[in-house]
Amino acid sequence: MLAAPLGELVDLLIALDTRADEPLHRQLYRGVREAIRSGRLRPGVRIPSTRRLAQHLGVSRWTVLAAFDQLVAEGYVVGAVGSGSRVAFELPDPMPDPVELPPATTDVPARQARLSGRGRLLQGIRHRPGVPYPKPFWTGIPPVDEFPVRLWARLAARRYRRLGQTELYHGPAAGYQPLREAIVAHLRAARGVRASAGQVVVVASAQEAMELAARLLLDPGDTAWIEDPSWPGARGALTGAGARIVPVPVDSDGLSVERGIALAPEGRLAYVCPSHQYPAGVTLGAERRQALLAWADSHDAWILEDDYDSEYLHAKRPLTALQGLDQAGRVLYIGTFNKTLFPALRLAYLVLPENLVEPFLAVRGIGGQHAPTIDQAVLTDFLAEGHFANHMRRMRTLCRARRDLLIAAAAREVPDLLEIARTDGGLHAIGWLPPGMDDRQASVAAERAGVRAAALSAYYLGTCPRPGLVLGYAGFGRHQIESAMRRLGGALRSVAPR
Amino acid sequence: MLAAPLGELVDLLIALDTRADEPLHRQLYRGVREAIRSGRLRPGVRIPSTRRLAQHLGVSRWTVLAAFDQLVAEGYVVGAVGSGSRVAFELPDPMPDPVELPPATTDVPARQARLSGRGRLLQGIRHRPGVPYPKPFWTGIPPVDEFPVRLWARLAARRYRRLGQTELYHGPAAGYQPLREAIVAHLRAARGVRASAGQVVVVASAQEAMELAARLLLDPGDTAWIEDPSWPGARGALTGAGARIVPVPVDSDGLSVERGIALAPEGRLAYVCPSHQYPAGVTLGAERRQALLAWADSHDAWILEDDYDSEYLHAKRPLTALQGLDQAGRVLYIGTFNKTLFPALRLAYLVLPENLVEPFLAVRGIGGQHAPTIDQAVLTDFLAEGHFANHMRRMRTLCRARRDLLIAAAAREVPDLLEIARTDGGLHAIGWLPPGMDDRQASVAAERAGVRAAALSAYYLGTCPRPGLVLGYAGFGRHQIESAMRRLGGALRSVAPR
Numbered sequence: 001m002l003a004a005p006l007g008e009l010v011d012l013l014i015a016l017d018t019r020a021d022e023p024l025h026r027q028l029y030r031g032v033r034e035a036i037r038s039g040r041l042r043p044g045v046r047i048p049s050t051r052r053l054a055q056h057l058g059v060s061r062w063t064v065l066a067a068f069d070q071l072v073a074e075g076y077v078v079g080a081v082g083s084g085s086r087v088a089f090e091l092p093d094p095m096p097d098p099v100e101l102p103p104a105t106t107d108v109p110a111r112q113a114r115l116s117g118r119g120r121l122l123q124g125i126r127h128r129p130g131v132p133y134p135k136p137f138w139t140g141i142p143p144v145d146e147f148p149v150r151l152w153a154r155l156a157a158r159r160y161r162r163l164g165q166t167e168l169y170h171g172p173a174a175g176y177q178p179l180r181e182a183i184v185a186h187l188r189a190a191r192g193v194r195a196s197a198g199q200v201v202v203v204a205s206a207q208e209a210m211e212l213a214a215r216l217l218l219d220p221g222d223t224a225w226i227e228d229p230s231w232p233g234a235r236g237a238l239t240g241a242g243a244r245i246v247p248v249p250v251d252s253d254g255l256s257v258e259r260g261i262a263l264a265p266e267g268r269l270a271y272v273c274p275s276h277q278y279p280a281g282v283t284l285g286a287e288r289r290q291a292l293l294a295w296a297d298s299h300d301a302w303i304l305e306d307d308y309d310s311e312y313l314h315a316k317r318p319l320t321a322l323q324g325l326d327q328a329g330r331v332l333y334i335g336t337f338n339k340t341l342f343p344a345l346r347l348a349y350l351v352l353p354e355n356l357v358e359p360f361l362a363v364r365g366i367g368g369q370h371a372p373t374i375d376q377a378v379l380t381d382f383l384a385e386g387h388f389a390n391h392m393r394r395m396r397t398l399c400r401a402r403r404d405l406l407i408a409a410a411a412r413e414v415p416d417l418l419e420i421a422r423t424d425g426g427l428h429a430i431g432w433l434p435p436g437m438d439d440r441q442a443s444v445a446a447e448r449a450g451v452r453a454a455a456l457s458a459y460y461l462g463t464c465p466r467p468g469l470v471l472g473y474a475g476f477g478r479h480q481i482e483s484a485m486r487r488l489g490g491a492l493r494s495v496a497p498r
Numbered sequence: 499m500l501a502a503p504l505g506e507l508v509d510l511l512i513a514l515d516t517r518a519d520e521p522l523h524r525q526l527y528r529g530v531r532e533a534i535r536s537g538r539l540r541p542g543v544r545i546p547s548t549r550r551l552a553q554h555l556g557v558s559r560w561t562v563l564a565a566f567d568q569l570v571a572e573g574y575v576v577g578a579v580g581s582g583s584r585v586a587f588e589l590p591d592p593m594p595d596p597v598e599l600p601p602a603t604t605d606v607p608a609r610q611a612r613l614s615g616r617g618r619l620l621q622g623i624r625h626r627p628g629v630p631y632p633k634p635f636w637t638g639i640p641p642v643d644e645f646p647v648r649l650w651a652r653l654a655a656r657r658y659r660r661l662g663q664t665e666l667y668h669g670p671a672a673g674y675q676p677l678r679e680a681i682v683a684h685l686r687a688a689r690g691v692r693a694s695a696g697q698v699v700v701v702a703s704a705q706e707a708m709e710l711a712a713r714l715l716l717d718p719g720d721t722a723w724i725e726d727p728s729w730p731g732a733r734g735a736l737t738g739a740g741a742r743i744v745p746v747p748v749d750s751d752g753l754s755v756e757r758g759i760a761l762a763p764e765g766r767l768a769y770v771c772p773s774h775q776y777p778a779g780v781t782l783g784a785e786r787r788q789a790l791l792a793w794a795d796s797h798d799a800w801i802l803e804d805d806y807d808s809e810y811l812h813a814k815r816p817l818t819a820l821q822g823l824d825q826a827g828r829v830l831y832i833g834t835f836n837k838t839l840f841p842a843l844r845l846a847y848l849v850l851p852e853n854l855v856e857p858f859l860a861v862r863g864i865g866g867q868h869a870p871t872i873d874q875a876v877l878t879d880f881l882a883e884g885h886f887a888n889h890m891r892r893m894r895t896l897c898r899a900r901r902d903l904l905i906a907a908a909a910r911e912v913p914d915l916l917e918i919a920r921t922d923g924g925l926h927a928i929g930w931l932p933p934g935m936d937d938r939q940a941s942v943a944a945e946r947a948g949v950r951a952a953a954l955s956a957y958y959l960g961t962c963p964r965p966g967l968v969l970g971y972a973g974f975g976r977h978q979i980e981s982a983m984r985r986l987g988g989a990l991r992s993v994a995p996r
Binding site for chain 1: 621702710714798844851860
């Protein structure tokens with residue numbers, strides 16, 4: 001593999017203008033991108049370390065990281081930022097990243113706001129985890145159309161009628177105690193999680209759980225493993241904490257722990273979805289679970305277990321959570337009610353190792369402090385009175401039916417171009433495209449046809465082995481699924497190679 | 499003033515043991531504290547910079563900062579950490595800091611959790627902003643006993659009855675649009691804030707607003723002004739972002755902008771409570787307001803305006819918010835409903851300069867993402883239907899009566915030892931102690947008598963000019979105020995010099 005001499009690379013870049021309105025990282029990103037697109041930087045050429053680049057350019061490392069993070073996200077550069085990354089062999093089309101927000105409003109200000117390095121860095125990787133009025137096939141949307149609104153309203157009304165002063169004062173930082181107890185009782189039975197209520201901390205979302213954990217546990221520059229592909233929000237949380245992100249490949253048996261140890265044995269934290277990997281949909285194998293726990297224990301590292309949709313898995317007994325196998329107190333387990341009940345609820349939780357509870361609350365104490373008490377109380381009743389278990393039973397059946405609708409619609413409308421992968425359940429499925437087809441181009445064409453179909457390759461930091469679309473089906477009824485699939489079929493045919 | 503030669507200081511420290519269970523910053527803190535208490539480090543001696551100390555000790559700067567932050571918090575060292583701090587002339591008694599949480603539970607683990615530097619740092623300064631069942635005279639507690647619970651429950655029931663799918667999906671990251679509009683309409687009339695609804699972002703608490711802003715705007719090592727004395731939570735938010743905190747003195751005219759500019763013209767951000775300084779209770783003068791805005795504009799710095807209790811001020815027209823005077827888009831205005839309605843609500847907001855809205859949402863997007871929609875909708879109705887304005891009118895009258903009760907009770911029970919300062923309103927007052935009396939000792943004695951009376955000196959990073967107690971009165975009825983004052987009187991007499 002060719003290595004780009006530092007001077008040559010730097011010379012290729014446009015001169016950075018520190019007085020321009022455009023932030024430096026954006027200028028750098030554009031400069032490198034143009035150098036790649038024009039062929040001045042050839043495919044496969046190695047990128048020098050961010051430290052050396054920052055030195056030569058006379059800018060902060062944050063600036064370089066932000067620029068290259070964006071280049072990696074868009075597929076111009078592959079490999080982990082800052083360690084052996086190189087110019088991609090297959091260049092992406094110059095199109096908007098589907099995980100990015102649309103550009104700012106019309107009120108764009110004349111004066112560029114001066115942000116912190118991490119603030120600037122996050123501008124490049126921000127994502128939109130969900131939207132009001134989602135259209136098919138947005139991912140991560142539960143079957144809100146089937147949520148028992150009246151039952152929930154009845155429970156809320158009962159709580160409001162009995163509201164006392166206790167529910168109006170500050171609540172405990174870790175959460176409403178009866179809710180913490182209801183959560184561990186449920187997790188013990190459903191997920192094999194072994195913990196006391198004292199280890200539960202209630203937060204607003206799985207995303208917030210990751211973000212707080214990353215800040216508590218990672219110093220800037222610390223290495224964090226991330227599954228590749230992965231949920232962009234996890235990358236955001238780790239990036240915000242200043243972590244050096246090492247993408248570790250996922251295969252049919254889940255995260256390759258062996259590869260992780262080979263790539264970055266010094267990792268301080270590993271972010272994993274063992275039950276149902278997002279977006280690949282695979283399950284982490286039993287041997288790898290043991291290997292991951294052993295690595296964490298011997299390296300004093302932490303495991304962030306995101307169990308975001310395990311409640312939707314069809315298997316009679318999904319594999320026990322990693323947390324339940326952990327003897328050494330290395331696992332932080334994350335679950336959320338925003339995906340099982342409704343996204344606007346904003347209640348999720350962590351189950352922490354005992355020695356992290358107090359430290360965690362210190363970080364929470366300088367932020368949002370605690371979740372709204374009344375909402376927590378209503379949720380407690382929903383759990384404790386058996387409604388949650390009933391609801392999830394119904395939802396598993398419903399989601400299986402919707403998945404089957406998706407498979408049937410794809411087979412009918414686009415049998416030649418889209419093959420829906422069978423999964424054990426969850427909220428989304430991958431639709432494989434023919435090898436060689438560009439999934440980002442397909443995603444843009446779908447968007448034009450009014451259908452959300454995220455490109456699988458957009459979730460990769462490294463190389464995506466096969467083009468595909470990530471299709472959320474759980475939140476949409478028969479008519480929506482069938483009509484959207486017709487439009488998606490048309491879109492795919494419009495971009496398919498002849 | 500004597501300066502401690504670096505070598506001498508380092509030699510005085512106990513040898514740090516990197517393999518001990520006790521964290522390094524804690525070992526360093528204990529070593530320096532013992533050196534001070536034993537007289538080996540003399541009063542007035544200058545402390546070398548954290549950078550030099552870190553180098554000589556072979557530890558990270560975080561470790562040194564964490565240790566000295568704690569020493570400053572406890573009064574062993576005075577002045578800003580890292581810039582001209584010195585051993586205090588008057589040493590504190592070795593007692594627990596009243597703003598600190600009680601030590602961890604009985605489940606204290608055998609193995610010390612390995613945290614990030616900022617995680618460790620926050621362990622030392624964590625605070626408890628409020629408690630369930632607060633006793634007199636906890637500060638920051640609104641008159642929850644007089645909150646119109648039934649009205650609120652009625653509005654909630656109406657919302658729950660009409661709940662549609664829209665309110666169940668993800669809401670906009672910036673908050674529920676009708677609530678953003680109701681907030682700007684209220685602020686325009688009540689506080690002279692000039693903004694569009696598009697500049698409002700709804701968050702969980704004023705504390706969260708500070709924390710998100712600090713991370714967005716400050717790089718580790720950046721200088722931030724903080725009022726001295728100040729709310730410990732603000733210090734926590736800035737510390738968590740890695741800021742170098744420069745305490746700027748507050749006098750009867752509020753923050754001394756002149757001193758701030760002399761101490762740290764390069765400040766990137768200034769945290770201020772212009773309407774009603776916490777805890778001093780003073781108002782920032784008109785000339786200083788202009789000077790502060792001019793400094794921020796010319797130095798490209800940000801002003802974090804915390805308007806936490808202005809709704810409770812008695813004056814017919816409290817001074818317009820700083821935000822309303824800002825022509826250059828430098829002010830981030832923070833307000834909260836947790837102090838005007840009830841703490842368990844968890845709804846607060848920022849009004850941002852236009853060019854910060856999108857960048858702010860990127861930071862919010864990797865965290866809690868958005869506030870619960872239904873709660874926001876109920877609050878919207880409370881505001882839009884005029885209940886909020888009615889409620890605040892009632893609360894201002896009620897709090898004035900409670901302040902008068904506090905003054906009368908103090909005059910009756912402890913006329914010789916406690917003089918309640920007259921303020922323009924708010925939720926708390928300062929009770930001055932006789933010069934020379936130790937307010938931390940008084941606070942501990944009060945705690946033993948079952949009364950919360952925070953030591954004024956505990957809110958200072960520099961020297962507290964006069965001992966006092968910070969007494970929250972708004973949340974407590976006549977009986978509670980009078981009975982607590984009797985017990986406080988006994989406690990003060992038990993520690994008063996004869």
